[in-house]
Amino acid sequence: MKPTLMFNLLLIFVLTLAGCESTGDKKTDITDAVQIDRDVDAALAKLYETAPSAKLLASKAKGILVFPNIVKAGFIGGAQYGKGALRKRGRTAGYYNIVAGSFGLQAGVQSFDYALFFMNDEALAYLDRSEGFELGIGPTVAVLDAGAAGNLSTTTLKDDVYAFIFGQRGLMAGINLEGSKITRVNP
DSSP, X not given: OOHHHHHHHHHHHHHHHHTOOOOOOHHHHHHHHHHHHHHHHHHHHHHHHHOTHHHHHHHHOSEEEEEEEEEEEEEEEEEEEEEEEEEETTEEEEEEEEEEEEEEEXXXXXXXXXXXXXXXXXXXXXXXXXXXXXXXXXXXXXXXXXXXXXXXXXXXXOSSEEEEEEEEEXXXXXXXXXXXEEEEEOO
């Protein structure tokens, strides 16, 4: 199959996923929201246990967007999807999904947790007003690993958004180009 055709099929698949949103009844929606909130609580507890510097970020952040259990799968073309919640002052302020497509040398299935710490009102406002927050466009995002996170202090916090990827499960290998889009949803 030609690379252009493969890319177009992948793009159609990702755009289809981006349009997906729950259309169930209110009871199902409430159950989904409760489950997302439970999963977010568990993911944050795990993050704070494994990366104590995340607590420092949480104390300074204007909002924390948490995606517990994002699933990523691919073989040459790939996709990922997950649901999460935005926390402001410890309370859920909205629900979001994340969708991404990728193309390149890759194979496998993996799930992971993802947390975005919005450090200022402008970055949080951008999330609220955008028709889909795209990573790499808008506020600056610094992805932290264990080493970089260990060097954080109140004087070194300079970026708009800090991201933690943690709790990886499964196996995914390869090199790929990827773009993620975050959209507000009603679970």
